[in-house]
Amino acid sequence: xxxxxxxxxxxxNQNITEYFGYxxxxxxxxxxxxxxxxxxxxxxxxxxxxxxYIYDQLAAEVRVINMGDDVWRxxxxxxxxxxxxxxxxxxxxxxxxxSGALNWLAIHxxxxxxxxxxxxxxxxxxxxxxxxxTYNQYIMPHGFDEVPPKEPTIGVLRGCLCFSYSYKETDxxxxxxxxxxxxxxxxxxLKVSYHNLLIDYDFSDPRIxxxxxxxxxxxxxxxDTLILESNQESxxxxxxxxxxxxxxxxxxxxxKATTDNTTSDHVDLYYANDYVESLVxxx
Numbered sequence: 001x002x003x004x005x006x007x008x009x010x011x012x013n014q015n016i017t018e019y020f021g022y023x024x025x026x027x028x029x030x031x032x033x034x035x036x037x038x039x040x041x042x043x044x045x046x047x048x049x050x051x052x053y054i055y056d057q058l059a060a061e062v063r064v065i066n067m068g069d070d071v072w073r074x075x076x077x078x079x080x081x082x083x084x085x086x087x088x089x090x091x092x093x094x095x096x097x098x099s100g101a102l103n104w105l106a107i108h109x110x111x112x113x114x115x116x117x118x119x120x121x122x123x124x125x126x127x128x129x130x131x132x133x134t135y136n137q138y139i140m141p142h143g144f145d146e147v148p149p150k151e152p153t154i155g156v157l158r159g160c161l162c163f164s165y166s167y168k169e170t171d172x173x174x175x176x177x178x179x180x181x182x183x184x185x186x187x188x189x190l191k192v193s194y195h196n197l198l199i200d201y202d203f204s205d206p207r208i209x210x211x212x213x214x215x216x217x218x219x220x221x222x223x224d225t226l227i228l229e230s231n232q233e234s235x236x237x238x239x240x241x242x243x244x245x246x247x248x249x250x251x252x253x254x255x256k257a258t259t260d261n262t263t264s265d266h267v268d269l270y271y272a273n274d275y276v277e278s279l280v281x282x283x
């Protein structure tokens with residue numbers, strides 16, 4: 001099976017704008033950026049954040065700007081600093097936007113993932129409410145009882161915050177928070193064997209065991225079809241039918257026109273998100 005994805009670029013994206021204002025900093029530590037909407041006012045906000053060591057103490061810095069303003073504001077730092085995903089993704093701090101909040105996976109007292117030095121109790125989801133610009137923390141599902149070799153991920157499936165990970169090198173597990181912000185609403189959405197996902201990697205190889213990661217990309221409205229991406233397979237997705245407990249591979253091809261009429265057929269599925277027309281909720 002072959003799936004074609006055609007990204008759309010707005011013409012204005014080709015231009016540099018001063019709309020967001022700017023800030024300069026002499027410290028050579030890169031900022032990461034996140035984007036979301038304050039649902040109470042419909043105001044879009046950009047959040048800039050970074051972490052670094054100051055005299056052997058880990059510290060984070062968080063700044064916010066409202067679209068239409070030209071001044072970045074410093075806000076309270078993270079209560080727990082989100083951990084940095086590995087260098088395969090260039091030190092990315094992956095976040096998800098949901099219900100007027102930006103959400104990161106964090107580990108108490110750790111910024112880099114090492115399955116041998118952490119416990120399940122140290123995991124937490126840090127959530128920044130874009131209305132109040134304050135933080136909440138959510139604990140993991142009670143069924144999460146073993147630290148996986150590769151870091152878990154968070155995402156959004158069918159409008160619910162999800163938490164997924166590899167279990168004992170035999171199964172893939174997804175939990176969903178049925179009601180955002182309510183820890184008691186965690187429900188196991190899926191536990192499927194790698195055999196049924198047609199995954200037969202050699203987990204005795206450390207280059208697989210500590211690197212392999214599945215990323216849920218999309219779940220159909222009826223809950224039957226799940227799209228997954230494996231970081232061990234380039235330009236390929238796994239289509240899993242939950243009702244029939246069957247999986248198949250699909251090859252991804254992409255086309256993207258550029259200003260010089262050249263094209264690229266590569267798509268980075270790790271950063272893929274569902275398309276939504278607007279982040280502003282309809283009431």
